[in-house]
Amino acid sequence: MTVAGALLAAGEGSRFQGAEHKLLADLDGQPVVAHALRAMVGAGFNELFIVTGAVDLAPLVRQISTETGVPINTIENPRWAEGQATSLHAALRALQPTAHSAVVVGLGDQPFVGVAPWRTVGASQGTIVTATFDGQRRPPVKLDRSVWSLVSPEGDAGARVLMQQHPDLVSEVPCNGDPLDIDTAEDLLAARSLSERAEHLSDAERVTRLLGRPPMGNFTVCVRRNDRSPVVVANAPLFHNGRPMPTRFWLCDPVLVRAISKLESNGGVKAAEAELDPELVRLTHQRASAERDALIPSDHEGPRPFGGVGGTRRGVKCLHTHYANYLAGAPDAVGEWVQNALARVGSSFDPVEPGVAP
Numbered sequence: 001m002t003v004a005g006a007l008l009a010a011g012e013g014s015r016f017q018g019a020e021h022k023l024l025a026d027l028d029g030q031p032v033v034a035h036a037l038r039a040m041v042g043a044g045f046n047e048l049f050i051v052t053g054a055v056d057l058a059p060l061v062r063q064i065s066t067e068t069g070v071p072i073n074t075i076e077n078p079r080w081a082e083g084q085a086t087s088l089h090a091a092l093r094a095l096q097p098t099a100h101s102a103v104v105v106g107l108g109d110q111p112f113v114g115v116a117p118w119r120t121v122g123a124s125q126g127t128i129v130t131a132t133f134d135g136q137r138r139p140p141v142k143l144d145r146s147v148w149s150l151v152s153p154e155g156d157a158g159a160r161v162l163m164q165q166h167p168d169l170v171s172e173v174p175c176n177g178d179p180l181d182i183d184t185a186e187d188l189l190a191a192r193s194l195s196e197r198a199e200h201l202s203d204a205e206r207v208t209r210l211l212g213r214p215p216m217g218n219f220t221v222c223v224r225r226n227d228r229s230p231v232v233v234a235n236a237p238l239f240h241n242g243r244p245m246p247t248r249f250w251l252c253d254p255v256l257v258r259a260i261s262k263l264e265s266n267g268g269v270k271a272a273e274a275e276l277d278p279e280l281v282r283l284t285h286q287r288a289s290a291e292r293d294a295l296i297p298s299d300h301e302g303p304r305p306f307g308g309v310g311g312t313r314r315g316v317k318c319l320h321t322h323y324a325n326y327l328a329g330a331p332d333a334v335g336e337w338v339q340n341a342l343a344r345v346g347s348s349f350d351p352v353e354p355g356v357a358p
Contacts (some may be wrong), residue, residue: 001101003122004213005045006091008158009033009108010053010080015183021055022182023108032182034060035111040131040352041070043345045104048348050096051087053080076163083156092148103148103157106140111191115353116255119346126171130165130177135319137163138179143245151271174258208229210252217245224329225351229253232324237295242302245312246311247294251324259347260319260338272337273316279314280333287331309334 009023016022023033040048041064050061050072058074065072073096079086088105095103104122106113117131121142130143141149141159151162163170167299182188197320203221207230208214223232231253235245251257260268273281285308292305307313309332310321317320319338326335327349 002046002099004047004049004095004098004100004103005040005118005122006042006049006051006088006095006105007033007037007108008051008084008087008091008105009036009057010051010087010090010287011109012054012081012111013183016188017128017185020176022188023055023058024060025182025188026112027182027188028270030110030356031241032188032191032225033057033108034064035114036106036108037061037064037072038068039074039113039115040104040106040118041068041329042115042350043122045103045118045122046100047071047073047098049091051075051077051091051313052106053077053087058306062249079126083153083154085154085156085161086160088158092143092151096148100145102144104140106143107181109167109182110139110179111182111201112180115176115350117175117177120173120175120255123345123347124171124173124206127169128159128166129171129173130159130163132172133175133177133179136179177226203230207233207252210254213345216240223324223349225253225353229349231349232327234328237292238302243307244303246292246305246307246308247321248288249321249324249328249330251327253349256323256342256347257320259342259345260323263338263341264319267314268319268338268341271341272319272334276316276333276337278315282314282331284322284334285312285314288325293328352353 001273013022024031035180048070052074061072061074061336077087077090080106081354085323089206095287104118106118112249118140121131121140127147130137131262143159143336182191217237219233226228230317233252234246239245288308296304310318316334321332322332323338326339328333333351339348
């Protein structure tokens with residue numbers, strides 16, 4: 001089974017009152033559509049398509065294809081003025097002769113969706129799979145080949161009408177990212193403001209937003225994505241109130257947290273224990289304990305943290321903390337096992353992917 005990616009970028013953008021087409025408007029030093037296109041490219045689909053129409057995107061497509069080394073097929077939609085459904089229909093018509101079992105479709109005017117939702121939707125099973133952001137259905141959407149013929153060639157709603165007509169075929173996948181689409185000049189200003197605010201947030205503000213509460217002790221961000229999104233924080237061994245904090249490294253990246261939770265729900269803890277040498281696990285805990293305990297002030301007289309990774313004395317308890325330990329550079333046999341397990345499903349940590357930078 002192979003899956004294609006298709007970016008719809010053919011519309012006129014008539015609501016956008018700017019000096020250029022909204023897809024070519026500058027956002028963080030590159031056109032709006034470049035953010036969306038790079039996200040689709042980064043998701044690792046078997047073949048890529050972009051549907052164009054109202055504006056010439058060929059130079060930009062060639063540039064990104066050359067930079068990434070990934071071929072991108074361009075589909076011209078001569079009916080672009082008739083609505084978004086014509087672009088989706090054009091993509092499906094071009095895909096019909098291929099052997100792909102499904103296509104994941106996204107929009108060129110959504111610059112902040114990021115790689116993870118494309119990849120998450122693409123890896124999910126279902127006839128029609130849609131991403132949800134804070135409970136709201138938004139692209140990208142995965143369409144199994146079995147429903148391609150059901151897509152209307154008319155209108156301005158794309159896959160939304162198909163989901164309304166066949167609710168029994170739809171499954172939802174919660175995703176991180178921002179589905180903001182650029183329809184107006186005001187939307188672009190809001191997007192630029194979001195980028196500027198995210199760029200100037202302190203690590204304390206970022207981590208607070210990711211955790212949903214202020215950190216209870218001192219910490220530093222020791223692993224982050226290229227957009228500065230925190231991935232792993234290194235905690236002090238004691239909270240501000242003197243209580244012990246056994247987890248030295250904490251995974252706070254929501255995309256990775258969710259991927260590992262899925263791994264755990266599928267029996268990952270038992271599988272890791274069954275496959276790994278118990279002595280390697282013991283040594284992992286021993287090293288983690290020694291590294292953390294060395295940071296405790298010599299004059300501390302209160303309770304002290306115990307155990308190894310995540311406070312575990314033996315065996316495997318939490319794959320999240322082991323993976324955080326591994327990403328932070330510590331020798332961790334369990335964390336390495338998690339890395340390999342995530343890599344097999346395309347969900348392992350990649351620093352070049354944008355993450356969640358509130």
